Amino acid sequence: MSTLSEAYSDHPLHLHHIIPLDFDSVRTLPDSHVWDTSDHALESDDRSSIPTVDLTDPDAGKLIGHACETWGVFQVTNHDIPLDLLGEVESEARRLFSLPAGQKLKALRSPGGATGYGIARISPFFNKYMWHEGFTIMGSPMDHAEELWPNDPQRFCDVMEDYQKKMKELAMTLMHLILKSLDISEEEINEVVSSGGASTALQLNSYPFCPDPNRAIGLAPHTDTSLLTILHQSTKNGLQIFKEGVGWVLVSPTYGSLVVNVGDLLHILSNAQFPSVLHRVVMKENQQRLSLAYFYSPPTDFYLSPLPSNSTQIPLYRSVSVRDYIGIKAKNLEKALSLIRI
Ligand SMILES: C=C1C[C@]23C[C@H]1CC[C@H]2[C@@]12CCC[C@@](C)(C(=O)O1)[C@H]2[C@@H]3C(=O)O
Ligand SMILES: O=C(O)CCC(=O)C(=O)O
Numbered sequence: 038m039s040t041l042s043e044a045y046s047d048h049p050l051h052l053h054h055i056i057p058l059d060f061d062s063v064r065t066l067p068d069s070h071v072w073d074t075s076d077h078a079l080e081s082d083d084r085s086s087i088p089t090v091d092l093t094d095p096d097a098g099k100l101i102g103h104a105c106e107t108w109g110v111f112q113v114t115n116h117d118i119p120l121d122l123l124g125e126v127e128s129e130a131r132r133l134f135s136l137p138a139g140q141k142l143k144a145l146r147s148p149g150g151a152t153g154y155g156i157a158r159i160s161p162f163f164n165k166y167m168w169h170e171g172f173t174i175m176g177s178p179m180d181h182a183e184e185l186w187p188n189d190p191q192r193f194c195d196v197m198e199d200y201q202k203k204m205k206e207l208a209m210t211l212m213h214l215i216l217k218s219l220d221i222s223e224e225e226i227n228e229v230v231s232s233g234g235a236s237t238a239l240q241l242n243s244y245p246f247c248p249d250p251n252r253a254i255g256l257a258p259h260t261d262t263s264l265l266t267i268l269h270q271s272t273k274n275g276l277q278i279f280k281e282g283v284g285w286v287l288v289s290p291t292y293g294s295l296v297v298n299v300g301d302l303l304h305i306l307s308n309a310q311f312p313s314v315l316h317r318v319v320m321k322e323n324q325q326r327l328s329l330a331y332f333y334s335p336p337t338d339f340y341l342s343p344l345p346s347n348s349t350q351i352p353l354y355r356s357v358s359v360r361d362y363i364g365i366k367a368k369n370l371e372k373a374l375s376l377i378r379i
């Protein structure tokens with residue numbers, strides 16, 4: 038069985054698509070980072086905002102199913118992730134991104150690697166660079182933590198591992214609710230969610246202070262490759278999701294609540310009943326913004342096909358392994374879903 042890291046190592050990147058800019062050293066926005074941002078301010082009004090679901094609500098499953106169908110994204114409250122832990126992970130992320138550029142480069146993601154410091158994996162698909170630096174974790178971050186803090190790697194590792202453990206439990210709870218809302222049997226749910234383990238990743242995102250935010254982008258529009266993604270955002274605005282017929286909708290951070298979004302793999306599994314949501318990060322505030330994204334997927338050798346609850350419908354996608362889909366996405370980005378359409 039292959040790991041998520043191995044699935045990504047089949048698709049190596051060039052160094053210029055890994056190494057972030059030394060953001061502290063620039064006083065003006067380099068041309069390499071200038072984007073057409075004419076639609077960034079075109080947000081729909083306040084009346085449209087993503088649904089919020091209280092996980093202790095007896096109707097949570099139904100509400101989540103409905104949110105996945107209509108929005109592909111929702112906020113969750115009463116999720117059992119301690120707020121102290123969220124604060125600690127955020128502060129460890131802040132400590133990492135505050136290191137001098139030269140120090141961060143010691144933990145640079147390798148061209149064939151999946152973990153460590155670097156720019157977003159989707160970067161090769163765009164001719165400009167994003168105002169973003171990231172740090173990807175899969176399991177224990179010890180090797181990279183030793184590169185960053187040779188004398189004190191443990192604190193960072195403990196917090197990140199604790200967070201991944203709790204996020205995994207939450208992701209499994211949410212997946213159970215989501216699949217139950219599709220009337221999938223318990224056995225089938227267990228095949229997708231628990232028995233064979235999971236592929237997971239934790240991405241720390243930093244959008245540094247920008248000298249010219251109106252001409253830069255934090256993260257270009259994309260859908261996630263996961264079943265679902267659970268996101269914590271620091272107090273700064275920037276995340277927008279695209280809703281058909283409405284346009285770009287701002288997802289303002291609400292203290293203590295987490296943003297959950299449908300990824301491509303759940304899109305396939307649900308036969309497009311739960312569409313993966315297009316999202317991006319725009320530069321809204323004149324301060325650094327941080328976010329923590331946890332990606333939950335089935336094991337890489339798991340074959341996804343539209344689930345039997347949809348058997349009365351025509352399956353829209355052919356069966357594909359997680360590993361193969363990662364490869365298709367690595368080569369084709371937003372065209373990936375259409376390439377596996379029957
Ligand atoms: C498990 C994942 C999910 C990844 C790849 C790998 C580790 C890093 C994730 C992100 C994080 C930033 C946006 C994204 C689009 C990117 O460029 O890297 C994500 C991508 C995906 O959802 O495809
Ligand atoms: O920073 C954010 O709010 C979104 C991050 C994101 O979309 C990702 O990591 O995939």
Ligand SMILES: [Fe+2]
Nearest residue numbers: 259260261316
């Ligand atoms: Fe994303």
